[in-house]
Amino acid sequence: MLALNRSTLFSGFAAVMIPAAIGMVFFYAPLEKTMGSVQKIFYFHLPLALTAFLSFFVACISGIMYLRRRQRIWDARLAASVEIGVVLTTLVLITGSLWGRPIWNTWWTWDPRLTTSLILWFIFASCLILRSAIDEEGKRATFSAVLAIVGFLDVPIVFLSARLFRSIHPTVIRADSVGLESSMLLTLLVCMAAMLIFWAGLYKFRVSLYLQEAKVNDLQIDGTS
Amino acid sequence: MSSLRQVQFLLGKDLRIELRKKESLVSMAFFGALILVMLNIASGIGKQVAAENGAGILWVAIIFSSVLGLGRVFAREKENGCVAALLISPISAGEIYAAKALVNFTLMCLSELVLVPVFYVLFGAQLSFAPLSLLPILLLVNLGFSTTGTLISAISAGTRRNEVLLPILLFPLILPLTVLAVKATTAALAAKPFAIVLEQLEPMAAFCIIFTTAGYLLFPFAIRED
Numbered sequence: 001m002l003a004l005n006r007s008t009l010f011s012g013f014a015a016v017m018i019p020a021a022i023g024m025v026f027f028y029a030p031l032e033k034t035m036g037s038v039q040k041i042f043y044f045h046l047p048l049a050l051t052a053f054l055s056f057f058v059a060c061i062s063g064i065m066y067l068r069r070r071q072r073i074w075d076a077r078l079a080a081s082v083e084i085g086v087v088l089t090t091l092v093l094i095t096g097s098l099w100g101r102p103i104w105n106t107w108w109t110w111d112p113r114l115t116t117s118l119i120l121w122f123i124f125a126s127c128l129i130l131r132s133a134i135d136e137e138g139k140r141a142t143f144s145a146v147l148a149i150v151g152f153l154d155v156p157i158v159f160l161s162a163r164l165f166r167s168i169h170p171t172v173i174r175a176d177s178v179g180l181e182s183s184m185l186l187t188l189l190v191c192m193a194a195m196l197i198f199w200a201g202l203y204k205f206r207v208s209l210y211l212q213e214a215k216v217n218d219l220q221i222d223g224t225s
Numbered sequence: 226m227s228s229l230r231q232v233q234f235l236l237g238k239d240l241r242i243e244l245r246k247k248e249s250l251v252s253m254a255f256f257g258a259l260i261l262v263m264l265n266i267a268s269g270i271g272k273q274v275a276a277e278n279g280a281g282i283l284w285v286a287i288i289f290s291s292v293l294g295l296g297r298v299f300a301r302e303k304e305n306g307c308v309a310a311l312l313i314s315p316i317s318a319g320e321i322y323a324a325k326a327l328v329n330f331t332l333m334c335l336s337e338l339v340l341v342p343v344f345y346v347l348f349g350a351q352l353s354f355a356p357l358s359l360l361p362i363l364l365l366v367n368l369g370f371s372t373t374g375t376l377i378s379a380i381s382a383g384t385r386r387n388e389v390l391l392p393i394l395l396f397p398l399i400l401p402l403t404v405l406a407v408k409a410t411t412a413a414l415a416a417k418p419f420a421i422v423l424e425q426l427e428p429m430a431a432f433c434i435i436f437t438t439a440g441y442l443l444f445p446f447a448i449r450e451d
C-alpha cells in the first residue's frame with residue numbers, strides 16, 4: 001500500500017511541477033542571445049540526460065543487489081529502471097538532434113557525450129530484448145543483472161574512447177562555475193526537479209506493476225499445477 | 226590438479242574437438258574472407274581505399290566472422306547437456322571461463338592468419354605493411370573480444386535465441402574497443418610511428434583488464450543453470 005501511495009504522490013506532484021516548469025521555460029527564462037528560442041529545448045534536454053543516466057545507475061545497482069540477494073524486488077527495480085532509461089535516452093537523443101540541427105548544422109556528431117548516450121541506448125535496449133527472450137523468471141533476472149552491470153561498466157570506457165574526437169558539445173556545468181545566467185539557472189533547476197519527481201513516480205509505478213505481474217504469474221503457475 | 230592445469234585440460238579438450246571437426250575455424254575464415262570480398266566490390270572495383278577505410282573494413286570482417294566461432298563455444302556444450310557435467314566436475318566456474326576465453330582467443334588468432342593476408346591481397350596496394358604495429362592491436366582486440374564475448378555467449382546460449390541475441394548483446398559492449406582498434410589500425414596502415422599506435426593501445430589494454438575482471442566475476446552467475 002505504501003508503495004502505491006508514494007507513486008500517486010509523486011505523479012500528482014509531477015503533474016503540477018511539469019506544467020510549471022514548461023511555463024517557466026517559456027515565460028520566465030530570458031531569450032538566449034545567439035540561439036534564440038531554439039535554446040529553450042535545453043531546459044528539458046539536460047534534465048532528461050540526467051534522469052536517463054540515473055536510471056542506468058539504478059539498473060546497475062539493482063543488478064548487483066539482485067545477484068547478492070536474489071530477491072524479486074531488485075529484479076523489478078532493474079526492469080523498471082532499464083525501461084525508463086531507454087525511453088529517456090531516446091528522448092535525449094531526439095531533443096539533442098532537434099537542437100543540434102539548427103545550431104550545429106548537423107543532426108549528429110561523434111562527440112563523447114553523444115557517443116556515450118547512443119551506446120548506452122544500444123546496450124540497455126539490448127537488455128530489454130534479452131528480457132523479452134527468456135521466460136523463466138530467475139534466469140531472466142540473473143542474465144539481465146549481469147548485462148546491466150557490464151553495460152554500466154562500459155560507460156567510462158566509451159567516454160574515454162570517444163574523447164579523442166573533436167567535440168562541439170557545450171559544457172554548461174563545470175567544476176568551478178556554471179555558465180548560465182541566474183534566471184536561466186533557476187528555470188533549469190525547476191525543470192530538473194520536475195523531471196526527477198516525474199522519474200520517481202514513473203519508477204514506483206513500474207516497479208509495483210512488475211511485482212503485480214509476477215504475482216499473477218505465480219497464481220497461474222499454482223493454479224495449473 | 227592446479228587451476229592452471231585444469232584450464233590447460235579444458236583448452237586441450239576444446240581445441241581437440243575443433244581440430245577433428247574444424248567447424249568453427251573453417252566457417253570463421255570463410256565468412257571473413259567473404260565479407261572482405263563483398264566490401265572490396267562495394268568500395269568500388271579498381272579503386273584504392275585509404276588507410277582509414279581499410280582499417281574499418283578489416284575490423285568489420287574480423288568481428289563479424291568471430292561471432293560465428295563464439296556462438297559455437299557454448300552452444301556445443303548446451304546441446305548435449307555438457308555444461309551440467311562441467312559444473313559438477315571439480316573445476317571452478319572461473320577456470321571454465323578462462324578456458325573458454327582462451328579457446329576463442331586461439332580461434333580468432335588462427336582465423337586472422339587467413340584474414341589479414343586476404344585483406345592485404347585485396348586492399349593492400351596503397352597501405353603500408355606494418356606487422357609490428359598490427360600484431361599488438363590484433364592480440365588486444367582478440368583478448369577483449371574473447372573475454373567479453375565468452376561472458377555474453379554464456380548468457381545468449383542460455384536463451385532460446387542464441388544466434389540472434391549474441392551479436393545484439395555483444396556488439397554494443399565491444400564498440401569502444403572496435404573504435405580504438407580502428408583508430409590504431411588507421412595509424413598502422415598509414416605507416417605512422419609506433420608512438421601514435423601506442424596512444425590507442427593503452428585504453429584498449431584498459432578495456433581488456435576491466436572486462437576480463439568483470440567477466441571472471443560475473444561468469445559464475447551467467448553459466449549456472451537454475
